Amino acid sequence: MIGIVVSRADSASVHIGEHLRDLVEWEEVTDDTRPDGAGGGRYYRRAGFELREFDDLHIYLDDPAEAFSETPDFVAVVSRHSGETGPLLTAHFTGNFGPADYGGEPGRFARACPNAQRAVVSALRDHAPDGYEVGIEATHHGPTEMDVPSMFVELGSGEAEWKDSEGARAVAAAVLDIDGVDPDSDRQLVGFGGGHYAPRFERILRETDWSVGHIAADWQLKAMGDPDENRDVLRRAFDASAADVALVDGDRENLADVLDDEGYRVVSETWVRETAGVPLERVHDLESTLVRIEDGLRFGSDIDAADYDVISLPDPLLAEAQGIDIDAALDAVAETTVAYQTVESGTRARGRAAVAGDSYDELVARLCEILRAKYDSVERDDGRVVASMTAFDPEAAKRRGVPEGPAFGKLSAGQEIEVDDEVISPAEVSKERIVDFSV
Known part of the structure; x- marks a missing residue:
């Protein structure tokens, strides 16, 4: 069950709550065990959801989860967003890497629900009215003491948007869309660095299958202070994100060293992207x-193979094929391996590879096919690939008195030329070139 928190102290929260009740049918229930202003009194229930209202501003609530009739899988707090960002639908987790200026406790975090946030941000994109941007924010404000995972889902960024029925309805519809979504997945990371609106981490959500837990933007890292002196804060951020992977935006060697020393894997955005789906x-x-x-x-197309062998790639043959058609050669490697080594920032395959079954033979065959675009003959036999071609021989041309320059170019391109009233054909100044590759 998803618990929905509406704060009567927040006009946008109330507005979103009205649209939540309008979009679908709810059972109206009375809870006499709690004060009306603390989530008791009249509340609303339907399959998968329970909606409770509170008088206090949500960022100062101690633990609204305890008001629900059963322990929620996670809590979605519908809220306003304030800022100079124009029309914006956003989601974020709560906590404080530094002082607690706006609710919660310093250096503490509410338990995040990264997979649910990923789902609700996707739903916000689906429902966003024209003119609205969709994003995520870094971790900020309270509450921090929550017994279950939680997130804020917000309508912003000013009075006009808080009153906008289309915007409020979009947030309500997005929350309803995440019925049945688990709060966590097996791919969650903690983010460090960058701006408050976390474009790198929003991109991770949008373009990979990774979810992002707590995010410490530049200003929060500054508020936290020396990472080495705040290891307990960092550990809490990972615990509250159910993650052991960190993505650090920018050059923060000291932070990365501390995280590594604490046993967390510090990765690059390339790592996150390459591991998607693996x-x-x-x-x-x-x-x-x-x-x-x-x-x-x-990683290659055979990534799900049950078993694999590690082999050396046929580097000379591969280099020749990549020189002829780099895209086709890389496709050949990727489509016949479990994984492979690359150089030059992943643009060229070279080194070793993991292959399954007879895939190596298929790789060699495909590389040979690429060579046929350049060579007259390509034959594979007994651990060798022999490629041959008839090519222009500059030395033979010189012996026939052909001057270097345009005449060389014409002969190389297969055109006859005339020197001192003598016609010279390309065949007369050509020789066979044979290249032997071990495979």
Whole structure:
């Protein structure tokens, strides 16, 4: 069950609550065990949801989850967003990396629900009215003492938007869309650095299958102070995110060193993107067997193969194929391997690879096919690929008195030329070139 919190001290929260009740049918129930202003009195219930109202501003509530008739899977607090950002639908988690200026306790965090936030942000994009942006924010304000995962889902960024029925209805519809969504997934990370509206981490949500828990923007890291002296705060952020992976935006070597020392994996955005859709156990195995993603590991189409062997790629043959058609050569490697090493920021395959079954033979065959675009003959036999072609021979041309320059170019392109009233054909100044590749 998802618990929905509406604060009567927040006009946008009340407005969203009205649209929640209008969009679907609810059972109206009375709770005489709690004061009306503390979530008791009249409340609303339907399959998968329970909606309770509170008099206090939501950021100062101690633990609204305890007001619900059963323990929620997570709590969604519908709220206003204030800022100079124009029409905006957003979601974020609550907590304080530094002092608690707006509710909660310093250095503490409410339990995040990263997978649910990922789902609600996607739903906000689906329902956003024209003119509204959709995003996420870094962790800020209270409450911090929540017994269940929670998030704020907000309508912003000023009075006009708080009164906007289309915006309020969009937030309400997005919350209803996440019925049945789990609060967590097996791919969650904690974010550090960047601006308050966290564009890098919003991009992670939008473009990968990773979810993002608590985020410490630049201003929160400054408020927190020296990472080495605030290890307890950092540990709480990871615990409250159910994560052990960190993505650090910007050059923060001291922070990264502390996180690494605490046992958290500090990764790059490339790592996050490359691991999307790849079983994390397989990621660990292949990074241990080949190289780390940051050092060039890339995953192939056979990533789900039950077993694999590690082989050396046919680097000279591969280099020749990549020189002829880089895209086709990389496709050949990616489509016939479990994983493979790359160089030059992942743009060229070279080194070792993990392959399943007879995929290596298929790889060599595809590389040979690429070579046929350049060579007259390409044959594979007994661990070798032999490619041959008839090519322009500059030395032979010189012996025939052909001057260097345009005449060389014409002969190389297969055109006859005339030198001192003598016609010279390309065949007369060509020789066979044979290249032998071990495979």
